[in-house]
Amino acid sequence: MTTAPADLARSPSGGFPELPAELAFDRPDEGDGASLWRIARDSQVLDLNSPYSYLLWCRDFAATSAVARDPGGRPVGFVSGYRRPEAPGTLFVWQVAVDEAVRGRGVAAAMLDGLSAREARRQGGLRCLETTIERGNTASERLFTSYAARHGASLRREVLFEPGHFPEGEAHATEVLHRITLPGS
Structure with missing residues (x-):
């Protein structure tokens, strides 16, 4: 069983966050790659991938990713994700970042909830959300x-990648897998 789209699409009065009124929820497109790279870089927390990878992400994984746009259409936050090929009911969230100008306003939570609701409506629904966190x-x-x-979901944590999994000379912290199993799954 999978979570019904309505279960993931409540309004703030139903307990789920929404973007601030001046921002819009959207899919990224190829023209957003440089902005997403900049937001990730400026976060000073995320592993920064190559600019090329953000361009490809915006082309190849736009359907499973989201951006928040300011009134001028410029991305001010993003969630990059993909459906796991071996577990298509699972959305793996790769990165979440918000521009400093809009941090602290619930933008990350609203994008994550919006993306989940969109994925729940897709064929096969949504059973789990996964991410890794240092x-x-x-x-x-x-x-x-x-x-x-x-979402009334269960959360399980386990180490996915230890520092020794990364290339020699690459200082990297342990990555802990967070697996969120949605109700009814």
Whole structure:
């Protein structure tokens, strides 16, 4: 069983966050790659991928990703994700970042909820959300813990990648997998 789209699409009065009124929820497009790279870079927390990878992401994974746009259409936040090929009912969230100008206004939570609702409407629905979070990234921990609580979902954590999994000379913290199983799954 999968979560019904209506279960993931409540309004703020139903307990789910919405973007601030001046922002719009959208899919990224190829022209957004440079902006997403900049937002990730400026976060000073995310692993920064190559600019080319953000361009490809906006082309190849736009359907499973989201952006928040300011009134001029410029991205001010994004969630990049993909459906796991071996588990198509699972959306893996790769990165979430919000421009400093709109941080602290619930933009990340609203994008995550909006993307979940959109994915729940797709064929096959949505059973699980996964992400990895480096130990010590309390903002991301709070974002995904509060998402699970809002949706009445279970949250399981386990180490996915240890520092030794990364290339030699690459200093990298442990990546902890957060698996959120939605009700009815």
